Amino acid sequence: MSESKEKSTIVLFSGDLDKAIAAFIIANGAAAYDHEVTIFFTFWGLNTLRKDQDVANEKGWLEKAFGRMMPRGADKLGLSRMNFGGLGPKMIKHVMKKHNALSLPQLIELAREQGVRMVACTMTMDLLGLQQEELLDGLEYAGVAAYLGDAADARVNLFI
Amino acid sequence: MADLIVDAKGLACPMPIVKAKKGMDSLQTGQLMKLQTTDKGSMKDFQAWVNQSKHELVESHEVNGVFTFIVKKG
Numbered sequence: 001m002s003e004s005k006e007k008s009t010i011v012l013f014s015g016d017l018d019k020a021i022a023a024f025i026i027a028n029g030a031a032a033y034d035h036e037v038t039i040f041f042t043f044w045g046l047n048t049l050r051k052d053q054d055v056a057n058e059k060g061w062l063e064k065a066f067g068r069m070m071p072r073g074a075d076k077l078g079l080s081r082m083n084f085g086g087l088g089p090k091m092i093k094h095v096m097k098k099h100n101a102l103s104l105p106q107l108i109e110l111a112r113e114q115g116v117r118m119v120a121c122t123m124t125m126d127l128l129g130l131q132q133e134e135l136l137d138g139l140e141y142a143g144v145a146a147y148l149g150d151a152a153d154a155r156v157n158l159f160i
Numbered sequence: 161m162a163d164l165i166v167d168a169k170g171l172a173c174p175m176p177i178v179k180a181k182k183g184m185d186s187l188q189t190g191q192l193m194k195l196q197t198t199d200k201g202s203m204k205d206f207q208a209w210v211n212q213s214k215h216e217l218v219e220s221h222e223v224n225g226v227f228t229f230i231v232k233k234g
Contacts, residue, residue: 029174090227101172110178141227 002077007154008063011147014160015044016122017077017089024107024160030156031114038154040147045160046128047071047098048104049120049135063129070128074104081090112138119146162230163193163232169198169226170195177209181222184215187233192218195229202227 001083023039030037041049051079052073059067079088096103100109110120119140122145125131132141151157161231164176166183166188168176199205206229210217214234221228 025174032177033209034181044225096200099172100170102175114178 005034005036007150007160008033008037008156009147009151009154010037010039011159012039012041012045012048012054013043014080015047015077016080017092018080019160020045020048020077021104021107023158024104024111025160027116028107028112028114029150031111031116033140035156036117037111037114038119038150040119040121040142043128044070046120046125047077047107048074049118049139050130051134052076055131055134056138057131057133059129059131066129067134069140074108079105094110099108114119121147161192163191164193166193169196171197171199173199173201174206178203180206180229181210182231184213184231189233191233193231193233195226195231197229198225198226200228201228206231 010023010027012020014020027037027039035066047070050071050073052075057148077089078086079092082088093103120135121143121144122141164183164187166179168179173176180193180195180215195206197211202207203222206220207217210231216232218232218234219228219230227234228234
């Protein structure tokens with residue numbers, strides 16, 4: 001295409017499974033609209049990007065405690081409502097499978113395949129004690145200025 | 161007849177539209193794609209999607225819960 005693409009951005013602040021699913025469905029939809037899509041992950045949203053295995057790295061006790069208390073990856077997130085101590089996510093995953101809906105890890109994979117840019121906020125990574133090695137490969141790392149640069153050019157900007 | 165047939169029956173949002181996009185990417189301008197879906201929101205979805213693109217919705221109809229769309233690549 002000769003003209004520059006439309007842009008869409010999403011800020012994923014939440015680390016709730018349902019909200020992350022919504023964010024990735026919108027991101028994949030926008031990519032299907034041929035938009036250049038960027039998702040910025042900040043605060044609890046960063047947990048969506050964590051690898052599911054324990055990555056050995058040097059951390060202070062507080063960072064270690066944060067690391068243990070936060071969900072390790074997209075498959076471990078809880079629901080914003082009706083979590084029931086982890087039973088809720090199991091139920092919704094079952095229902096999603098029944099309806100042939102993609103799981104969150106599959107939606108993330110699809111987003112990558114469609115060229116959705118995923119940007120991790122470095123300031124909140126520091127706050128939560130998350131290091132690059134703990135997050136998925138192929139991410140970009142940036143701050144608020146990079147987000148605003150993209151958002152100013154985009155017509156669809158969501159905060160989830 | 162269609163140059164490409166995409167079967168998105170049984171797939172949930174956002175897969176039909178993602179498959180449609182991939183299908184259109186593989187076609188040349190003027191070629192036709194036939195797409196079938198069963199997702200209940202499909203009619204509105206595809207009308208909106210085609211409106212925002214350079215493609216043309218040649219035909220759309222629903223029979224027994226199966227939506228069929230013919231899209232011409234623009």
